[in-house]
Amino acid sequence: MPPPPANSIDRINVYNEKHLHAALKAWYTRPGDRLEVAIDGYIIDIVRDNLLIEVQTAGFSSLKHKLACLLPRHPVRLVYPIPQEKWLVKRHGSGQTSRRKSPQRGSIYRLFSELVSFPHLPALPNFSLEILLTQEEEIRRHEAGRRWRRGGWVTEERRLLQVVGQQRFNTPAELAALLPANLPTPFTTADLASALGQPRRLAQQMAYCLRELALILPAGKQGNAISYVIPEP
CATH class of the missing domain: 1.10.10.10 (Winged helix-like DNA-binding domain superfamily/Winged helix DNA-binding domain)
Incomplete structure (x- = not known):
């Protein structure tokens, strides 16, 4: 294993990368891009010329400190997936699996449910946001001790099936x-x-x-x- 670059928090993220994050990063990468580059004490997912690209599959609020450090010196694009369609895959204790399509459909407007924790983010200089509309699988496993939540089913991981649309926001007015x-x-x-x-x-x-x-x-x-x-x- 190579020596860990940058700070310990980002090092953990690199070595425990989830399937959805890795798949989106691979989908977004172009020839000539550099991956997992240490800049200003942080690991950056994709560096494209002078543009820093971060793939974020969870909430925006966790990025506040990182963006505060990077944006004064670098243009940063945040890439965020919204599942337009989702299939639920349940792994039963017997080893069997079941798969069904979720009746819920995501839309571009769901970005505001994340942005609400960091509403001034689009107004920060050097920032842009790109939304990817996706088809995903959500893998769930059963844990008997958690019957209070979803009947004992907990989400294990999300898997990318396909990117079906994208929209970029370079300014708040957009x-x-x-x-x-x-x-x-x-x-x-x-x-x-x-x-x-x-x-x-x-x-x-x-x-x-x-x-x-x-x-x-x-x-x-x-x-x-x-x-x-x-x-x-």
């Missing part, structure tokens, strides 16, 4: 383009959820992020609900 054109003026998160065909909670997370980025502005209330307007360009 996130505002996700607002549907048929919103009333002003609008509430209930209006937003209805126009998007998404749950109210996700619409609330989207509105919070766009408000923090000044891409929508509060405009009073409709009953107990805050109403918003889109500012003039």
